[in-house]
Amino acid sequence: MRYRYNMASFSVEERKRPGPDRRSYELSKVSREALEPVILTSFFPRSVIDVFVEVLQADAGTRTAGINAAAVALADAGIPMKSMISSCAAGKVADTIVLDPMKEEDNFGQADLPIAMTPGGDITLMQMDGGLSPDEFHRAVEMAMKGARDIYELQRAALVGKYSQMTEPERKGAHACD
């Protein structure tokens, strides 16, 4: 599996030079590793699954949003997966642990902790920067996991919604593009 996280030059306040930078290389790596544990790649020997994530407008939490979208897109593409992956961040802002920090909170925040997990609570992504005591870390992980559980419901609804709206031949037949 390959994963490319890319930010559009206009997605941030100050124009970003187009193309990959060191940050996007790292995010691509950890995002791929967040999804790999559930993808049954053995069904596709000698093949590659390409995931492209384009950030069009950034307001913090782009890696988690990318992972959430990628997981739904993979399921939509019919890639066999052991489970869904849902991702959410928690942070510390003004000495308070908060869920899903936005840009202003992230810029002036004291810590950022994005996670991704399966609905069963197995963690597939865990990053952190800033400063947290072990106790705060614990609380932030619990909070982010709760957020990820909420996102899972939305992901599920999106997939179920699509298939329940399909007509009978569409459901039986192949993809709309075929």
Added chain:
Amino acid sequence: MTNVISEIKKDFIYNLLLKGERMDGRTFDQYREISIQRDVIRKAEGSALVKLGQSQVLVGVKMQPGEPFQDSPNRGVIITNAELVPLASPSFEPGPPSETGIELARLVDRGVRESKAVDLEALCIVPGKQVWIIFIDVHILDDCGNILDAASLGAIAALLSTKVPASRFGLGEDYILPIRDIPVATTAIEFNDVLMFDPGVDEEAIANTKLTIITTVEGNICGTQKSGKGMLKPEQAYRIIDIACEKAKEIREKFLEA
């Protein structure tokens, strides 16, 4: 970028693990012998050679005046780079930095930056115009496992021995770079619900999940990173953090003796 490991070796490690043992006789949370040599490169402003068991990492620090970033006109700049030299491991190739190399450099950088080990405001020369730029260059000389912890230790050791070369640039007398914290990275792998600290190269090859915890002198966590294509239970992560905090304290004590 993964090291290949034979099935027979994998089985060997696995069978040992079931008996609660490791290949080199260590306990699961025991680090290999650490040695730190400072000032090994004369031309560099600061340097350190770290040996973690057989793994060897050399870190050099260079400094020069330059322009600050627009959003932090009064702060010095840290630029961290990692070279995975091809002779250090069969999986390192010459050419542009690999994903692993970039991740390693960014994690070393995260430790130094987030722990606020360097007082960047003290590195301002002319506000908005000129500040000191610190280049931290990590060379992995021999990868026998857990190069991240070694690199992170090497970076802070090199910074601790760094002299700001002010006289060379006509900016007064040289002085010692003030350091306020000692971030320590502690890495563990998870394999079959066993957590192994300071993994050797074969142990890294069998594990799917690796978790690195970077802690500060005060015992706070200033960075973490899960890597590898495996999963981790939250309880396992918490256990790693608990042990990592203790281990980091031990490493830091040894470090201060050196």
